[in-house]
Amino acid sequence: MRIKDIEFKLKEGRTAILRNPGDEDIQGMLDYLYISAGETDFILRYPEECSKYTPEGEKALFDRMNDSENETMLACIVDGKVAGNCQITWSTGLKTKHRAKIGIALLKEYWNQGIGTAMFEEMIRIARSNPDIIQMELEFIEGNSRARALYEKMGFRITGVKPDAIRLKDGTLLNEYSMVKKIR
Numbered sequence: 063m064r065i066k067d068i069e070f071k072l073k074e075g076r077t078a079i080l081r082n083p084g085d086e087d088i089q090g091m092l093d094y095l096y097i098s099a100g101e102t103d104f105i106l107r108y109p110e111e112c113s114k115y116t117p118e119g120e121k122a123l124f125d126r127m128n129d130s131e132n133e134t135m136l137a138c139i140v141d142g143k144v145a146g147n148c149q150i151t152w153s154t155g156l157k158t159k160h161r162a163k164i165g166i167a168l169l170k171e172y173w174n175q176g177i178g179t180a181m182f183e184e185m186i187r188i189a190r191s192n193p194d195i196i197q198m199e200l201e202f203i204e205g206n207s208r209a210r211a212l213y214e215k216m217g218f219r220i221t222g223v224k225p226d227a228i229r230l231k232d233g234t235l236l237n238e239y240s241m242v243k244k245i246r
C-alpha cells in the first residue's frame with residue numbers, strides 16, 4: 063500500500079519525510095538494519111544476523127509492500143538518510159482481518175525527535191481508513207520504557223505478558239508485553 067509523502071519537523075528543527083521506501087533507499091535500509099541491531103537489545107536481531115538481508119531482498123520487500131493491499135512500510139528520511147522504519151500489516155483471513163500488527167525502530171541518533179509519534183499518527187490513520195480493522199496490536203520487550211511511553215501516549219494498553227520470550231547472548235531472559243489499541 064502506498065501513502066502520500068508526509069513532511070514534518072523533528073524536535074531539533076530539521077525536516078523529515080515519511081514515505082514508502084524505494085530503490086534509492088536500499089543501501090540506507092541495509093545500514094539501518096545493521097546499525098540499529100547493535101544499538102539496542104529491544105529489537106529482535108543481532109548485527110551478525112543481518113547478513114541475510116541483501117539489496118535484492120530489500121528491493122523485493124519494498125516492491126511487495128508498496129504493491130500490497132494489506133501491508134505497508136514507511137521509511138523516515140532525514141537529509142536523504144534512512145532514520146528508521148515502521149510497518150503495518152493486517153491479515154486477509156476472515157477470522158483475523160480485524161487485527162493490524164505493527165512494528166517500529168529507528169537509529170539511536172534519531173530517538174526522541176518525534177519520529178515515532180509521526181509514524182504512529184500515520185499508521186493509526188491507515189488502520190482507521192480500513193473499515194475491517196477493529197484493533198491495532200504490538201509487542202515490546204521488558205525495560206523498553208521509551209517505546210512503552212510512546213505506545214501508551216498513542217492509546218495502546220497492555221493486554222498480556224509472555225514470560226522469558228527473549229534470551230540475550232549473556233543469558234538474560236526478558237518478558238515480552240502485548241499491547242492493543244481499539245480503533246472502533
Ligand SMILES: CC(C)(COP(=O)(O)OP(=O)(O)OC[C@H]1O[C@@H](n2cnc3c(N)ncnc32)[C@H](O)[C@@H]1OP(=O)(O)O)[C@@H](O)C(=O)NCCC(=O)NCCS
Binds near residue numbers: 166173
Ligand atoms: C521506541 C522508538 C520507536 C520511539 O520512537 P521515538 O521517535 O524515539 O519516539 P517519540 O520521540 O515520538 O516519542 C517518545 C516519547 O517517549 C518519551 N520518553 C523518552 N524516553 C523515555 C523514557 N526513558 N521513559 C519514558 N518516556 C520516555 C519522550 O518524552 C516522548 O514523549 P513526548 O513526545 O510526549 O515527549 C525509538 O526510540 C526506537 O526506535 N527505539 C529503539 C528500537 C525500539 O525499541 N523499537 C521498538 C520495539 S517494540
